Amino acid sequence: MRLCFNPVGIGAEMVGMSMPAPVQLLGFRLRIAHTRQDLLAACSVRAGAYGRHLPQLQQSLLAPDDMDSDAHSSVLLCEEKRSGKPVGTMRLQHSLGGPLQIEHSVAMPAEVLACSRVELTRFAVSQGADPLVRLALMKAAFLHSRAAGVQLMLLGARSPALVRLYQRLQCSELFGAGASFPLQHAGGLPHRVLINDLRSVEARWRAAGHAWLGFMLDTWHPDIDVTRNPPASASADQALPLAA
Template identity: 45%
Template sequence: MIHRSRQAPARHAAVRTRSTAAMTTATLDFTVTIATTDTELREVSVLRAQAYGHHLPALAHSLAEPDAADLLPGTQVLLCRSKRSGQVIGTARLQRNHPQPLAIEASVVLPDALAALPRAEITRLAIAAGADALVRPMLVKACYLAAVASQIRLLVIGARSPALVRIYRGLGFADLSEGARPVPLAHAGNLPHQVLAFDVVSAERRWHGARHALYGFMVETWHPDLQLLTAPAAAMAALPWREAA
């Protein structure tokens, strides 16, 4: 469920070059934040185990606990929490190619042009049964905004079913290469996945030029329930140069 207002927030006036109209404000029935505590990571892990357990039963037990990738510098674990129940109803992990290659690169060779770009992979995307239909698009919006803020050029994701492929294409992803077929992914139980990529830098102008429905949702709507700012200490600790200091 979504609640909209056409009045620009007093302290968040939108600066727009294409229109003088107010930026839409939309409140949600859930919040979207970055997991910063062990408790939050464990809540996320329980949801992962529930969501992936039916098609990855061998991994269900291990998915129920945070893994090493959750704690890597440059990794952000997103969580959606229901305002009504307080339960975690959605999650995704955004992991950039530093300090190590993307997990998907152990199974897929990226085209040279893409392999040269700063990039991140969306993994462990899980949504609770019966959750708000906006959870998935809000997780993708959160990944997009986090990528922009981190100067990531390319987002990569694997989709295991034709239905998910259609959903991600509708959200702006495209096949990694023309005619690409599903490939088994080692970090996803060796199940075949269609690998899709998203050009972060060109997304805004492509949406605008095509009059895509996503433009309003991704660019022209302020969601106050989406908060990706982390505490300064946590943000500083994730910087690559901190390791050498």
């Protein structure tokens, strides 16, 4: 689900301020992929990032899959401003379209299935990219999910570093520390399953004085644009859905 919203309005609403939020410009732009060319750029980042550790998956990640063009999915694409080079990507799948991919591999508790949910997958950042790319992708996922009225965010993580990143954002392991499950949509590799309740996350971050609070909530980043509509320059034959 790709929603359009006014970043300035959201910034003021999120922090309860009457004045606009502080503005920070980034060295990259982050947006929704709208064309096949966009998705191929995202796939190049996926293949490069996953291929460093899982070379057996690299070839299969070079082309978009069916979920990339699903009406209830959005692919985030991050590009350097100077070079236009793609340096980061992530995919969000909304439960409005049916079971999430992770739910085909893991039996979720009833209280989870009773909520609206989004799953984050294909999270990839190019080697040597700006360190803020990873955090900006998480911010975009949070804003996009919140604008869509999503209650719960689900994530599968294989690497300890990614688990630590999610835990720093106050995600918790749904089935207890260290429990892992082979995920069909991730090559059958074991992943830990994490969850974040978006209904309470802002209050939790503020109560904890979270180190990333300013970046995630209190600053407007014009370079993070998760609007729904494709740019005017995108021709009809370029626009999604993307037939193979």
